Amino acid sequence: xxxxxxxxxxxxxxxxxxxxxxxxxxxxxxxxxxxxxxxxxxxxxxxxxxxxxxxxxxxxxxxxxxxxxxxxxxxxxxxxxxxxxxxxxxxxxxxxxxxxxxxxxxxxxxxxxxxxxxxxxxxxxxxxxxxxxxxxxxxxxxxxxxxxxxxxxxxxxxxxxxxxxxxxxxxxxxxxxxxxxxxxxxxxxxxxxxxxxxxxxxxxxxxxxxxxxxxxxxxxxxxxxxxxxxxxxxxxxxxxxxxxxxxxxxxxxxxxxxxxxxxxxxxxxxxxxxxxxxxxxxxxxxxxxxxxxxxxxxxxxxxxxxxxxxxxxxxxxxxxxxxxxxxxxxxxxxxxxxxxxxxxxxxxxxxxxxxxxxxxxxxxxxxxxxxxxxxxxxxxxxxxxxxxxxxxxxxxxxxxxxxxxxxxxxxxxxxxxxxxxxxxxxxxxxxxxxxxxxxxxxxxxxxxxxxxxxxxxxxxxxxxxxxxxxxxxxxxxxxxxxxxxxxxxxxxxxxxxxxxxxxxxxxxxxxxxxxxxxxxxxxxxxxxx
RNA sequence: GGUACUUUGGCCGAGUGGUUAGGCACCGGUCUGCAAAACCGUCUACGGCGGUUCGAAUCCGCCAAGUACCUCCA
Numbered sequence: 284x285x286x287x288x289x290x291x292x293x294x295x296x297x298x299x300x301x302x303x304x305x306x307x308x309x310x311x312x313x314x315x316x317x318x319x320x321x322x323x324x325x326x327x328x329x330x331x332x333x334x335x336x337x338x339x340x341x342x343x344x345x346x347x348x349x350x351x352x353x354x355x356x357x358x359x360x361x362x363x364x365x366x367x368x369x370x371x372x373x374x375x376x377x378x379x380x381x382x383x384x385x386x387x388x389x390x391x392x393x394x395x396x397x398x399x400x401x402x403x404x405x406x407x408x409x410x411x412x413x414x415x416x417x418x419x420x421x422x423x424x425x426x427x428x429x430x431x432x433x434x435x436x437x438x439x440x441x442x443x444x445x446x447x448x449x450x451x452x453x454x455x456x457x458x459x460x461x462x463x464x465x466x467x468x469x470x471x472x473x474x475x476x477x478x479x480x481x482x483x484x485x486x487x488x489x490x491x492x493x494x495x496x497x498x499x500x501x502x503x504x505x506x507x508x509x510x511x512x513x514x515x516x517x518x519x520x521x522x523x524x525x526x527x528x529x530x531x532x533x534x535x536x537x538x539x540x541x542x543x544x545x546x547x548x549x550x551x552x553x554x555x556x557x558x559x560x561x562x563x564x565x566x567x568x569x570x571x572x573x574x575x576x577x578x579x580x581x582x583x584x585x586x587x588x589x590x591x592x593x594x595x596x597x598x599x600x601x602x603x604x605x606x607x608x609x610x611x612x613x614x615x616x617x618x619x620x621x622x623x624x625x626x627x628x629x630x631x632x633x634x635x636x637x638x639x640x641x642x643x644x645x646x647x648x649x650x651x652x653x654x655x656x657x658x659x660x661x662x663x664x665x666x667x668x669x670x671x672x673x674x675x676x677x678x679x680x681x682x683x684x685x686x687x688x689x690x691x692x693x694x695x696x697x698x699x700x701x702x703x704x705x706x707x708x709x710x711x712x713x714x715x716x717x718x719x720x721x722x723x724x725x726x727x728x729x730x731x732x733x734x735x736x737x738x739x740x741x742x743x744x745x746x747x748x749x750x751x752x753x754x755x756x757x758x759x760x761x762x763x764x765x766x767x768x769x770x771x772x773x774x775x776x777x778x779x780x781x782x783x784x785x786x787x788x789x790x791x792x793x794x795x796x797x798x799x800x801x802x803x804x805x806x807x808x809x810x811x812x
Numbered sequence: 813g814g815u816a817c818u819u820u821g822g823c824c825g826a827g828u829g830g831u832u833a834g835g836c837a838c839c840g841g842u843c844u845g846c847a848a849a850a851c852c853g854u855c856u857a858c859g860g861c862g863g864u865u866c867g868a869a870u871c872c873g874c875c876a877a878g879u880a881c882c883u884c885c886a
Contacts, residue, residue, distance in 0.1 A: 310886095314884080320886085321886095324886085366884070451881075457814060524886030525881085530882080556879090563880065564886095566885055567884070567885060571885095600834085601824085606817095606879075612837095613825090613836085614824095615836075616823075616835060617835075623835090698826095704827095706826050710833050714834080720851060720852085721852085724842095724843095724852085726852080788847090803844070803848080804851095805843065809850080
């Protein structure tokens with residue numbers, strides 16, 4: 284049973300889809316007027332996990348994540364000017380050129396982070412008609428009014444029939460007292476009213492024809508229009524960053540409810556912010572670090588470059604509803620942990636069952652040492668009897684591994700079911716890693732069944748659900764190159780046997796100089812680039 | 813000012829009534845021609861004060877510190 288925290292109720296609720304086995308999920312995507320930064324990675328990864336997990340639970344998921352390329356107003360000197368248009372003028376580019384550029388950049392970063400593409404990725408600019416229609420519906424329902432070519436949502440009237448503020452826990456009366464004076468509010472009846480359609484000023488480049496004026500849709504309209512278009516008037520999950528809770532999602536609820544007479548969304552989910560020195564990382568504070576800067580290490584706050592997988596792992600090590608404080612040190616800690624975990628996972632693939640074989644125990648008493656000749660060496664040849672038995676006297680420690688393995692899958696599953704608690708899943712994998720290493724070192728036994736289960740759980744949770752994978756390039760020639768390195772290191776191994784330290788050290792030193800990390804093990808070697 | 817939230821060991825970060833979260837670092841050990849790496853083990857904290865309870869990091873109250881939203885923002 285999957286439980287998800289619903290912002291509406293402030294409680295974890297059992298997830299029951301409206302139309303099983305189908306699940307509709309909408310997540311607020313990026314505004315494409317700047318390079319994607321760490322803050323963009325969090326919702327993308329959070330809801331990627333949910334997307335993957337729902338599919339694992341055998342739901343048929345339609346995942347919609349929008350691209351905002353129109354309509355956000357800026358409240359500064361250029362008040363009322365569209366963000367995209369502003370950036371376009373500065374760069375002397377067509378607005379859609381800017382949109383395309385940053386959309387591509389975003390996609391590239393998401394792919395690097397192993398974030399699966401959504402089922403549908405609608406652009407706001409491609410759904411102007413739908414937004415005009417939606418606005419008309421609200422007008423027809425009587426919850427909006429036209430004023431000087433713009434259309435505003437009548438929050439006060441809406442609040443009499445429904446309740447405005449139920450998501451963020453605000454009430455309109457208080458807001459009327461406390462909201463500040465803003466430019467352009469003279470057109471509005473109340474300061475809390477918000478634009479559904481905005482008339483474009485003469486210098487405004489992005490504009491569309493509508494019954495009320497030539498202009499552009501209000502900032503919250505795209506999600507209402509596109510969400511209901513692709514997922515229906517009612518759908519299961521709507522996600523996004525916590526900073527969107529108010530006003531964006533609150534207004535969205537009001538719009539949809541006003542137009543359709545009912546709530547559209549069952550489960551509202553919000554990921555928390557990434558902080559830097561305890562402060563939110565964001566555009567307005569100018570303290571954000573772009574994903575590219577992470578990947579290249581080119582930022583004053585970074586001691587080094589960090590791989591996309593490290594970023595992903597770092598984010599998954601915190602629960603999605605907690606703030607997570609970024610620092611180079613914290614990332615370095617995650618990086619090391621991830622490395623160890625992935626190395627163990629690679630090791631697991633080479634592991635052979637030993638000891639504690641239920642029925643066919645005691646078949647073959649060959650030594651475990653034969654398998655320990657190096658992780659990168661191919662040693663997967665499974666004999667028909669398959670089982671290599673570990674020497675007696677290790678049976679006791681074998682029981683230890685059993686206890687830590689028992690229920691591993693179940694523990695991971697409960698963690699995921701408990702509002703996607705990926706930190707707990709990870710801690711369980713680290714526990715299992717201990718067993719893997721003990722078996723690898725010949726200090727514990729593992730049966731064939733246990734081994735298969737272990738491999739299966741790691742594959743499922745680490746790779747399929749959390750989307751963590753080796754970053755090593757997969758391509759033609761890679762295998763040949765790996766074998767070449769193995770060959771060199773085997774020559775070194777021979778040299779060592781002959782106590783030819785000169786040759787041995789030369790191979791190691793020169794490979795190290797090329798960037799290889801050589802690890803001598805008891806019976807062979809491991810290496811990585 | 814309003815609303816909501818947070819405060820966990822050297823650092824990051826789970827955990828909502830009773831057993832060791834986990835990671836990183838440190839320290840100890842194993843392995844080793846040397847070196848590195850790897851592996852194993854150790855380190856038992858919960859902002860302060862009071863209350864409820866047989867028992868609280870976990871529930872309640874007060875205090876302190878901090879953050880977010882109220883304006884574009886993931």
